Amino acid sequence: MKGSTYRRCYCRDADGKPYGKSCPKLAGTRRHGTYSIRQELPARPDGSRRSFNRAGYPTLKEAQADLDHVRALLGLAEADDPEGQESIAALLEKVADEKSPLPDVEETRRRLHTGQDLTVRITVGEWLDTWLAGKKGRPSSISREASIIRVHLKPRLGHLRLDRLRTSHLTEAFEAIAEASVQTAENNAARRAAVAELGTIPWKGRDNRARRKALKEHIAQMAPYGRIVGASTRQRIRSSLRAALNVAIKRQLITFNPAAHIELDAGRRPKALVWTDERVEHWQRTGERPSPVMVWTPEQTGAFLDHAETDPLYALFHLIAFRGLRRGEGCGQQWTDTDLKAKRITVAKQLVVDGWEVYEDDPKTSAGVRTIALDDGTVDVLRAHRERQDRAREEWGDAWVETGRVFTQDNGAWLHPATVTRRFLELSEEAGLPPIRLHDLRHGAATLAHAAGADLKAIQEMLGHSSITITADTYTSLLPEVDRTIAEAAARLVPRARKPYGTGQPPAEDPGGAAESREEPAGGLPSAHAPLTQTAPDEESEAA
Numbered sequence: 097m098k099g100s101t102y103r104r105c106y107c108r109d110a111d112g113k114p115y116g117k118s119c120p121k122l123a124g125t126r127r128h129g130t131y132s133i134r135q136e137l138p139a140r141p142d143g144s145r146r147s148f149n150r151a152g153y154p155t156l157k158e159a160q161a162d163l164d165h166v167r168a169l170l171g172l173a174e175a176d177d178p179e180g181q182e183s184i185a186a187l188l189e190k191v192a193d194e195k196s197p198l199p200d201v202e203e204t205r206r207r208l209h210t211g212q213d214l215t216v217r218i219t220v221g222e223w224l225d226t227w228l229a230g231k232k233g234r235p236s237s238i239s240r241e242a243s244i245i246r247v248h249l250k251p252r253l254g255h256l257r258l259d260r261l262r263t264s265h266l267t268e269a270f271e272a273i274a275e276a277s278v279q280t281a282e283n284n285a286a287r288r289a290a291v292a293e294l295g296t297i298p299w300k301g302r303d304n305r306a307r308r309k310a311l312k313e314h315i316a317q318m319a320p321y322g323r324i325v326g327a328s329t330r331q332r333i334r335s336s337l338r339a340a341l342n343v344a345i346k347r348q349l350i351t352f353n354p355a356a357h358i359e360l361d362a363g364r365r366p367k368a369l370v371w372t373d374e375r376v377e378h379w380q381r382t383g384e385r386p387s388p389v390m391v392w393t394p395e396q397t398g399a400f401l402d403h404a405e406t407d408p409l410y411a412l413f414h415l416i417a418f419r420g421l422r423r424g425e426g427c428g429q430q431w432t433d434t435d436l437k438a439k440r441i442t443v444a445k446q447l448v449v450d451g452w453e454v455y456e457d458d459p460k461t462s463a464g465v466r467t468i469a470l471d472d473g474t475v476d477v478l479r480a481h482r483e484r485q486d487r488a489r490e491e492w493g494d495a496w497v498e499t500g501r502v503f504t505q506d507n508g509a510w511l512h513p514a515t516v517t518r519r520f521l522e523l524s525e526e527a528g529l530p531p532i533r534l535h536d537l538r539h540g541a542a543t544l545a546h547a548a549g550a551d552l553k554a555i556q557e558m559l560g561h562s563s564i565t566i567t568a569d570t571y572t573s574l575l576p577e578v579d580r581t582i583a584e585a586a587a588r589l590v591p592r593a594r595k596p597y598g599t600g601q602p603p604a605e606d607p608g609g610a611a612e613s614r615e616e617p618a619g620g621l622p623s624a625h626a627p628l629t630q631t632a633p634d635e636e637s638e639a640a
Contacts, residue, residue, distance in 0.1 A: 101159045103122055103156075105121065105129030130153055132149065137188060137189070148192050169204060183208060186214065222254075234448065258350060327361040341354070367389070370543070371396060396529055397537075397540055400523065401417065412516065415429075419558065421468075422460070424446035436470075439471075441470060443467075445458065449513050461561075461562040463562040492506075492508065520537075541558075555567050
């Protein structure tokens with residue numbers, strides 16, 4: 097197919113008509129006018145002719161380079177491939193109409209050979225929507241992915257072309273997310289301080305009322321509380337993007353996954369800490385929690401259960417506190433999976449919250465389906481709970497909703513997990529206990545089992561973890577009493593000839609002067625291990 101370069105200008109004659117190629121100045125100077133290219137394209141399906149035209153090149157060399165580029169693109173389709181020729185021609189027509197840069201030859205070759213539409217340029221946002229629409233899994237997981245895409249990925253990356261997404265784009269986006277999180281933390285702290293100050297201003301008095309009014313207006317103008325995006329959340333955002341881009345690679349939309357090559361701060365699981373007296377005092381004085389994950393001591397757990405004993409949800413809290421069920425597993429527990437005679441329950445279902453809707457699903461992992469032994473006290477609590485539920489069923493009569501759940505609303509309907517959380521927080525605050533989450537009761541159950549002598553494998557099976565690493569890293573904490581017992585036992589393993597320095601106690605007297613008869617080592621002090629060490633006899637002692 098024919099193609100050419102030519103020079104033209106936009107000068108006009110006396111009548112105002114453009115000279116075009118016939119301008120007399122074109123022959124007189126090389127710098128007058130600009131170069132243009134024209135390349136004939138395959139005919140349209142209806143037989144009409146079409147061509148690629150582009151003007152404005154300052155030099156012949158640049159014009160010739162683009163003409164060669166166009167011819168290279170046309171050469172990607174074989175002569176016996178009319179569909180490929182039509183795709184290339186449609187692409188060049190679109191590039192000419194939009195005045196966009198010529199596409200890369202190798203990229204176009206790859207897309208042509210994989211059957212992709214050459215005229216479509218997918219953005220990151222469009223691909224994320226496509227990926228999410230085809231994703232399969234739990235509704236709650238899909239909702240979480242949708243939230244990540246809506247809140248974090250599309251606002252910062254959605255406008256970029258998918259095939260031109262680079263590591264530098266992601267690095268810049270995640271740095272912006274981290275900076276925004278710092279700003280959010282500062283805004284939250286400022287608002288929290290203003291609200292605390294408002295609480296210290298008395299209600300009575302004209303001046304006080306004026307101060308309260310001014311401070312309320314100031315608080316209304318402050319940024320609302322926001323959610324801080326920590327290192328763990330940024331890792332989840334990266335994980336979602338990487339999964340979406342991996343699917344794009346499988347569909348041959350891209351060849352490189354930049355999300356797999358960016359460096360982010362490690363998102364480490366917070367270590368559970370016990371509410372010791374010192375930590376409680378610090379929290380009461382400053383309002384600061386030592387860790388996002390806190391565990392009650394046995395005494396604090398007992399105080400909570402004593403306070404909640406008359407609450408309708410007491411049996412559920414008791415079961416979580418002693419056997420470590422997840423919130424959704426407790427709400428989804430069925431009587432058919434509860435064998436009080438054999439003193440065991442089987443965790444087979446859970447209630448999951450998606451937005452505000454609740455649906456039934458299998459446990460979180462395959463290891464979550466498990467059988468858990470019950471202690472006598474928990475069996476008695478569940479028996480008493482069943483008797484109360486039977487009386488409620490009789491009182492409600494035909495209005496009773498038969499769900500088969502162990503823990504239900506007053507009329508037998510499903511419990512909303514969020515209701516359970518809200519009631520737990522109310523009861524723990526009423527009891528005057530340091531704050532923990534409902535999920536931290538599960539941590540506490542693991543800690544109690546560990547203190548009672550259970551090994552990590554047994555605790556893993558009780559909690560339904562797929563990996564013992566999760567159990568070891570997050571869910572077990574040493575109670576102070578157990579910690580002290582271990583410390584004392586370790587210290588007793590080392591024999592000492594006398595009390596360590598700094599104890600304030602004099603060396604024990606050695607009856608019979610045995611201490612003087614011992615040989616002192618080179619350092620001058622008697623060795624604590626001298627009585628336990630036997631040296632090889634010398635020749636004199638051997639002869640004796």
